[in-house]
Amino acid sequence: MLASDLxxxxFSGNYNYTRDGPTQALNLLVGHLLSQGAAVRVYAPTIAKPAFAPTGDLVSVPSVPIPGGRDEYRLATGLPDTIRAxxxxxxxxxxxxxxxxxxxxRAVxxxxxxxxxRVASLHTRFDTYMRYYHIGFTAPLLVALQKRFYNRVDRVMPPGESMAAILRGWGVTTPTPIWSRGIDHDRFRPGRRDPAWRRSLGIGDDEVAVGFLGRLVKEKGLDVFAQVLAELxxxxxxxxxxxxxxxxxxxxFEAEAPEAVFAxxxxxxDLGRAVASMDVFFNPSVTETFGNVTLEAMAAGVPVVAARATGAVDLVDEGETGFLVPPRDCAAYADAIGRIVAEPGLRAALGEAGHRKAAGYRWEVVNQRVVxxxxxVAGAARA
Incomplete structure (x- = not known):
């Protein structure tokens, strides 16, 4: 069986209406499949003005805005007869x-x-989101539902071994081959650093920029980031x-971090320029399954300080490319960032090591593993 036979x-809850790490990974995967002659049809919610044009054929499924202050995302309501046809x-x-x-x-x-x-990929740790919206008591139910879901497919493809271990801890017995992530190595590289752009934001050439990159939502650890800035x-x-x-x-977030520069x-x-213009990348999120932003910072030669949680532990080598800190330990975060600020030689060494490690993450390689x-799976089903 060949890729062109596929x-x-x-099926996705978000394919292109909001730009985030999962949507970019899925669109790149579809592009890789199409380049090999595979036929692909995407079923996902849509809106009148999406964030970007979809790769491949996109079929709109019925959906409603997600309540609770997150209506930029939508919940697909099922698999109606028209979609089944x-x-x-x-x-x-x-x-x-x-x-x-x-x-x-419904699709399973x-x-x-x-x-x-049936192949499932894992992009979001929904079980960790609940505490940020004051419904942490629902986390065990979400874990149980996910365990049932992932045990009904033939393969689950988490983005790293740390997430595979979480799945096994939940009782998922389905095989878990890894679908990692890649990087645009032209966009994210040290040479994109732009002192003039930094100056336009009021950041001097001799000042150390502690950077945050990502959607400004509670589950990214914005409260911890602000508390660590106060400690610094x-x-x-x-x-x-x-x-x-x-x-x-x-x-x-602006109210909690009034001295921060919001770009x-x-x-x-422009994103590559912004990342390379940081001096330390600080990622306190514990909700990542992979952490594309962490890899982007490493590729740009920026040392990382991150929560010791899924995603970061697969990317950051302690003391070599950055530092991993117990989640929500603001004093330990400040220790790590303060050390990098105080030691320019260490900062350069961590950044260079991160750049070298990120070089091994390439989309064409990781997406071929999905193919x-x-x-x-298709061959086994046919047999």
């Missing part, structure tokens, strides 16, 4: 589920009833905070 139905006509030999939502559960059931190979100020550690990104929590949303080569998994 007919992949991809479209699926039957497309006749996939692999179904890819990127989220354990209502749409994903549809594929199982027809003996079609209390200790007299010289620095400037540089925040790159937008999101619904921006106003609250707003950046994309394309190989599809072929394995």
């Amino acid at each position: 007919r992949v139905a991809l 479209d699926l039957e006509a497309f006749a996939p030999n692999v179904v890819h589920l990127s989220a354990p939502d209502i749409l994903g559960h 059931t549809w594929a199982r009833a027809r003996g079609i190979g 100020r209390r200790r007299g550690v010289p620095h400037k905070a540089l925040v790159v990104g937008e999101g619904p929590a921006r106003a609250a 707003g949303f950046q994309s394309g080569d 190989d998994t599809y072929l394995e």
Whole structure:
């Protein structure tokens, strides 16, 4: 069986209406599949003005805005007859589920009833989100639902070994081949650093910029970031905070971190410039499954201080490319950042080591592993 024999139905809660790490990974995967002659049809919610044009054929599924202050995301409400008819006509030999939502559960059931190979990928630690929205008591139920979901597919592809271990701890017995992530090595590299751009934001050439990169939402650890900035100020550690990104929590974050420079949303080569213009990348999030932003910082030669949590532990080599800190330990975060600020030689060594390690992460390599998994699953189902 060849890649050109594949007919992949991809189900996603978000494919292009909001730009984030998972959507970029999925669109790059579809592009890789199409380049090999595979047929792909994507089923996901849509809006009138999406963040970017989709790669491949996108079929809109019914959805509603997610409540609780996160209405920039949508919840697909199921698999109606019109979508089922479209699926039957497309006749996939692999179904890819990127989220354990209502749409994903219905698609798994549809594929199982027809003996079609099923692959799931894991992009978001929904179980960790609940504490940020004051409904932490629901986390065990979410884990149970995800365990059932991932045990109904043929393969689960987490982005790293740390997330695979979490799945096994939940009781998931499905094989877990790794689908890592790649990097645009032209966009994210040390040479993109731009002192003039820094100066335009009020960051001097001799000042150390402690950077944040990502959507400005509670679950990214914005509260911890702000508390660590306050601790750095209390200790007299010289620095400037540089925040790159937008999101619904921006106003609250600005109030908590009034001295930070907010550069707003950046994309394309402007994003590469912003990342390379940081001196320390600080990622306190514990909700990542991989942490694309951490890899982007490493590729740009920026040392990393991150929570010792899924994602970061697969990327950051302690004391070599950065430092891993117990989640929410603000004093330990300040210790690590303060050391990097105070030791320019260490800062340069960590950045160079991170750049070398990031060089091994390439989209064409990691996406081919997904294709190989599809072929394995589709072949077994056909047999």
